[in-house]
Amino acid sequence: MLWGDARTISLPGKIDGVITSPPYVGLIDYHEQHRYAYELLGLPTNGEDEIGASFKGNSQSAKEAYQREIASVFAHTGEYMDSGKRVIIVVRDRDNLYDNIAAQCGFEIENAIRRHVNRRTGRRVNEFFEEVLIWRKKRSTKKPGRLSRVILKGSFRA
Numbered sequence: 001m002l003w004g005d006a007r008t009i010s011l012p013g014k015i016d017g018v019i020t021s022p023p024y025v026g027l028i029d030y031h032e033q034h035r036y037a038y039e040l041l042g043l044p045t046n047g048e049d050e051i052g053a054s055f056k057g058n059s060q061s062a063k064e065a066y067q068r069e070i071a072s073v074f075a076h077t078g079e080y081m082d083s084g085k086r087v088i089i090v091v092r093d094r095d096n097l098y099d100n101i102a103a104q105c106g107f108e109i110e111n112a113i114r115r116h117v118n119r120r121t122g123r124r125v126n127e128f129f130e131e132v133l134i135w136r137k138k139r140s141t142k143k144p145g146r147l148s149r150v151i152l153k154g155s156f157r158a
């Protein structure tokens, strides 16, 4: 198990895919909700690094920051994935933020499945739906660097 900031953590090698339930915008302070677990495991709480934390609010600028931060999670994770590999995101995208996030981080949208959540606690009366988003890593559109240009030229001449 690895613990760290999903925007920067080093992974030991290539990965075949991601399944995630990301934080919402301005809804929950997970570092507070799970304080007991952090204390039990001797981990720093790192509230400032928490994406979408409730204390950061849900203003327009908070939503834009959220989009940039989640995009940087997938851009970073995508560096460990070959093109065509998938990420699956379970989220209630009420503010329609995720199409834009996909466009920012090198993934194309393959499918979005709306799912009814059967909440067994019965505490909330409203129907609750969430989306299962399926994205595929795009082929890299980066221009070849100088070294690869030299190799390409060399092999062309040969």
Ligand SMILES: C[S@@+](CC[C@H](N)C(=O)[O-])C[C@H]1O[C@@H](n2cnc3c(N)ncnc32)[C@H](O)[C@@H]1O
Residues within 6 Å of the ligand: 004, 005, 006, 007, 020, 021, 022, 023, 024, 030, 031, 049, 050, 051, 052
């Ligand atoms: C909706 S919860 C899902 C948790 C987990 N999938 C589960 O089922 O228990 C979102 C999680 O994202 C974590 N999170 C927020 N910002 C993060 C970051 N920068 N790096 C890694 N995790 C982060 C929160 O602490 C929270 O645990």
